[in-house]
Each structure stands twice: as structure tokens, then as C-alpha cells.
Amino acid sequence: MTTAKRDTYTPETLLNVAVQVFNERGYDGTSMEHLSKAAGISKSSIYHHVAGKEELLRRAVSRALDGLFGILDEEDARVGRPVERLEYVVRRMVEVLIAELPYVTLLLRVRGNTDTERWALERRREFDHRVAELLKAAAADGDVREDIEVRLVTRLVFGMINSIVEWYRPDGRGMNEREVADAVAQLAFGGLRKAGDGRG
Amino acid sequence: MTTAKRDTYTPETLLNVAVQVFNERGYDGTSMEHLSKAAGISKSSIYHHVAGKEELLRRAVSRALDGLFGILDEEDARVGRPVERLEYVVRRMVEVLIAELPYVTLLLRVRGNTDTERWALERRREFDHRVAELLKAAAADGDVREDIEVRLVTRLVFGMINSIVEWYRPDGRGMNEREVADAVAQLAFGGLRKAGDGRG
DNA sequence: CCTTGTCCCGACCGATCGTTCGGTTACTCT
DNA sequence: AGAGTAACCGAACGATCGGTCGGGACAAGG
Numbered sequence: 001m002t003t004a005k006r007d008t009y010t011p012e013t014l015l016n017v018a019v020q021v022f023n024e025r026g027y028d029g030t031s032m033e034h035l036s037k038a039a040g041i042s043k044s045s046i047y048h049h050v051a052g053k054e055e056l057l058r059r060a061v062s063r064a065l066d067g068l069f070g071i072l073d074e075e076d077a078r079v080g081r082p083v084e085r086l087e088y089v090v091r092r093m094v095e096v097l098i099a100e101l102p103y104v105t106l107l108l109r110v111r112g113n114t115d116t117e118r119w120a121l122e123r124r125r126e127f128d129h130r131v132a133e134l135l136k137a138a139a140a141d142g143d144v145r146e147d148i149e150v151r152l153v154t155r156l157v158f159g160m161i162n163s164i165v166e167w168y169r170p171d172g173r174g175m176n177e178r179e180v181a182d183a184v185a186q187l188a189f190g191g192l193r194k195a196g197d198g199r200g
Numbered sequence: 201m202t203t204a205k206r207d208t209y210t211p212e213t214l215l216n217v218a219v220q221v222f223n224e225r226g227y228d229g230t231s232m233e234h235l236s237k238a239a240g241i242s243k244s245s246i247y248h249h250v251a252g253k254e255e256l257l258r259r260a261v262s263r264a265l266d267g268l269f270g271i272l273d274e275e276d277a278r279v280g281r282p283v284e285r286l287e288y289v290v291r292r293m294v295e296v297l298i299a300e301l302p303y304v305t306l307l308l309r310v311r312g313n314t315d316t317e318r319w320a321l322e323r324r325r326e327f328d329h330r331v332a333e334l335l336k337a338a339a340a341d342g343d344v345r346e347d348i349e350v351r352l353v354t355r356l357v358f359g360m361i362n363s364i365v366e367w368y369r370p371d372g373r374g375m376n377e378r379e380v381a382d383a384v385a386q387l388a389f390g391g392l393r394k395a396g397d398g399r400g
Numbered sequence: 401c402c403t404t405g406t407c408c409c410g411a412c413c414g415a416t417c418g419t420t421c422g423g424t425t426a427c428t429c430t
Numbered sequence: 431a432g433a434g435t436a437a438c439c440g441a442a443c444g445a446t447c448g449g450t451c452g453g454g455a456c457a458a459g460g
Binding site: 208209241242243244245248249 | 436437438439440
């Protein structure tokens with residue numbers, strides 16, 4: 001049977017190790033030698049599981065993008081007043097970002113040197129655009145302040161959310177996903193709302 | 201005379217080119233060959249002006265750090281109510297970040313693979329800490345909301361400011377430094393202030 | 401037992417890495 | 431004109447890069 005498996009590496013478990021090293025040293029700064037040391041197997045053995053270095057990157061950013069785009073398919077992100085859909089998306093972005101922290105971290109650091117990286121950047125722009133449209137709709141309803149450009153506000157809020165990957169560490173006694181999401185929503189919408197009570 | 205100069209490269213003009221390439225390809229993703237092509241001189245000629253690749257990085261992040269720490273020495277950042285000093289620092293951070301855009305961009309992307317990078321990370325943490333203390337003092341005065349942890353708010357606001365390097369481009373008909381600084385201050389403090397009018 | 405296929409390894413590939421070196425050009429100063 | 435030197439170059443260095451190759455260890459199925 002092919003279903004019986006040993007405790008050896010699979011493409012997925014290997015990916016976990018690779019993504020961690022990528023985030024520590026940067027993708028370009030990580031050699032296959034680094035990966036083999038971290039995984040505890042020889043360099044050539046890695047190629048038994050994956051096609052190469054770039055495939056590991058592609059698998060990682062795909063996972064991050066799937067998580068983010070999945071938010072837009074959820075019901076609360078599709079129906080209701082734009083401003084409420086927007087707040088839901090913001091909160092879910094924080095949750096997904098934390099749930100898939102190493103993968104999203106890697107996605108947000110991609111530069112565009114290879115085809116895989118350029119594809120990842122394009123999909124990121126697409127996601128940003130979808131959220132920006134939501135904000136624009138909320139502005140058209142008069143539910144968010146309009147004295148700052150929609151484009152600019154989107155970028156700043158995205159910057160706030162995405163910065164989470166730079167400091168959040170899931171070490172036992174830390175904030176959970178919900179608490180961070182609440183804080184982000186309160187800070188963002190407390191400043192965003194035209195006349196609000198500071199509560200989401 | 202040594203003051204008479206030709207139109208050849210100096211360590212500074214070479215730095216301009218190098219920082220631009222570093223930001224496009226990433227520091228690790230940039231080879232000396234890339235730099236020589238971008239600068240229009242041979243690879244070996246670069247070593248006539250600078251000691252090596254890492255010195256270019258050190259010069260770049262030093263310039264960024266000097267700009268940021270310089271803010272804390274300005275009078276408006278040293279005297280007055282903490283909340284007002286904080287807002288001044290936030291505005292000036294945006295201005296410095298834009299004025300020294302490529303250098304700060306590079307600083308914010310440093311990973312920690314070399315001694316120079318680790319030194320840069322340490323100085324960044326020091327700067328963040330200084331600003332966090334300012335926020336803490338403003339919170340002690342009751343001038344900013346206290347329902348969110350000071351540490352968390354600091355990180356989120358830093359994330360918002362630092363994200364500017366990811367999208368701001370000084371192409372002619374864009375926003376100027378002041379406009380961006382206003383927007384950031386309004387968005388941040390509109391959410392930060394306990395009972396404000398949304399105006400800095 | 402022997403085959404089959406998974407998993408892994410050391411050795412090695414050509415290419416590229418950051419850096420060094422000896423030497424040439426071209427400008428400045430006397 | 432001649433000396434001095436800043437700026438530059440091609441060629442090459444050892445090291446490391448991502449990736450390949452042939453084969454060995456080991457478990458499962460016959």
C-alpha cells in the first residue's frame with residue numbers, strides 16, 4: 001500500500017522547515033546547504049521531495065495567498081454594508097496573518113527577482129485592490145472619513161496590519177489572534193470613522 | 201589641488217546607485233556584477249571607492265539611522281507635553297522617511313545575516329524604544345487611549361509609518377512629505393486620542 | 401529468498417559569488 | 431614634457447551557489 005507512511009519527510013513537513021529558515025535569513029540569503037542543515041538531511045535528499053528552492057517558495061506563498069483570498073469568499077465579507085464588510089475583512093486579515101504567520105511573512109517580503117516572486121507580487125496587488133474597492137464603497141456610503149484619500153488610507157491600514165509579521169510571536173503567554181484583531185480594528189476604525197464611539 | 205573633482209564616481213555617488221539596486225533586488229539578491237552594470241564601471245573598479253559590498257550597506261543604513269535619531273534631538277521632540285512631542289516625532293518620522301526614502305527602505309529590510317545588519321537592527325530597536333517611552337509618557341498624562349497596550353500601539357503605528365517605503369514614490373505629481381505626514385498623523389491620532397476632534 | 405520502490409547519501413557539476421591583483425588609461429601639477 | 435596619481439580595467443582567485451548523479455540502506459510484498 002502506498003498509504004502506509006514512515007516518519008520521514010514529506011513536501012509539507014520540509015516546507016515548514018524551509019519557510020522558517022527563509023524568514024530568518026531571507027530567501028536569497030538562504031542556501032540549500034542551510035536548508036539541509038536545518039532539516040537534518042543532506043542537500044541532495046531535499047531534491048527527492050521537491051523540485052528545487054523556488055518550488056518551496058511557490059508552495060509557501062501559495063498557502064499565504066489562499067488564506068487571504070479565502071477571506072473574500074466568506075459570507076460576512078460578501079454581504080452587508082461595505083463598512084461592516086470592511087471591518088470584518090480587516091479582522092480576518094489579522095487572524096489569517098497570525099494563523100499562517102511564517103507563510104504570510106515570506107509573502108510580504110518577496111522582492112520580484114524570479115517568476116515565482118513576480119507572480120506573488122501580482123496576486124498581492126490583486127488582493128489589495130479588492131480591499132481598496134471595499135473601502136471606496138464604504139466611503140461612498142459616507143461611513144468612513146473622506147478627508148484622506150481612499151488609496152492612501154488603504155495603504156496605511158495595510159501597512160499597520162502587515163507589520164504584525166515583524167513582531168508577533170506565538171510564544172505561549174502572548175496575545176491571541178482575537179485580541180490583536182480587536183486592537184487593530186479599534187485603532188484603525190477609531191481613526192477611520194466619521195463620527196464613531198471608538199468601538200467596532 | 202584635491203578640491204578639483206572630475207565627473208567620476210565618489211563613495212557617495214556610488215552609494216546612490218548601490219542603494220537603488222539593493223532596494224530593487226534585495227541586498228542578498230544583489231551581486232557586485234549587478235552593481236557594476238548599474239554604475240557603468242567594472243566590478244573591480246568599485247573596490248577603488250569602497251572596501252566592499254558590506255561597506256555600502258553600512259553607509260546606507262547609517263545615513264537612515266542618523267536621520268531618524270536626529271529627530272529626537274530636535275527641540276520640539278525634547279520639550280513640551282509628551283503627546284505633542286509624540287505627534288511631532290511621528291510627523292518628522294514620515295518626513296525623514298520620505299526625504300531619505302531609499303536609505304530608510306534598505307534599513308527597514310535588513311535581516312541580520314551579517315555584523316552590519318545586526319548592528320542596524322539593534323539601533324532600530326533603540327529608536328523604537330525611545331518613541332515607545334514617549335507614548336508611555338503621553339499615556340501617563342491621560343492624553344492617549346489606554347484600552348490598548350502601549351507596546352502594541354507603538355508597533356502598529358510604527359508599522360503604519362514604515363509601510364510608506366513600500367508604496368511612496370516621489371514621481372513629480374505625487375503627494376509631498378507634508379501631505380503624507382498630515383494624513384498619517386490624522387489617521388493615527390484620530391484613533392489614538394481619547395476625546396479629540398481628529399485634527400493634529 | 402529476491403524484487404521493488406522509497407528515502408537518503410557523498411561526490412561532483414558548471415556557474416556565480418565577493419574579492420584581489422597587475423597593469424593601463426587619463427588627468428593634474430610642476 | 432615628465433612625474434605623480436586617481437580612476438579604471440580584464441583576468442583570475444578560492445569559496446559557495448543551486449542542482450545532478452549513481453548508488454546504498456531499508457522496509458514491504460511476493
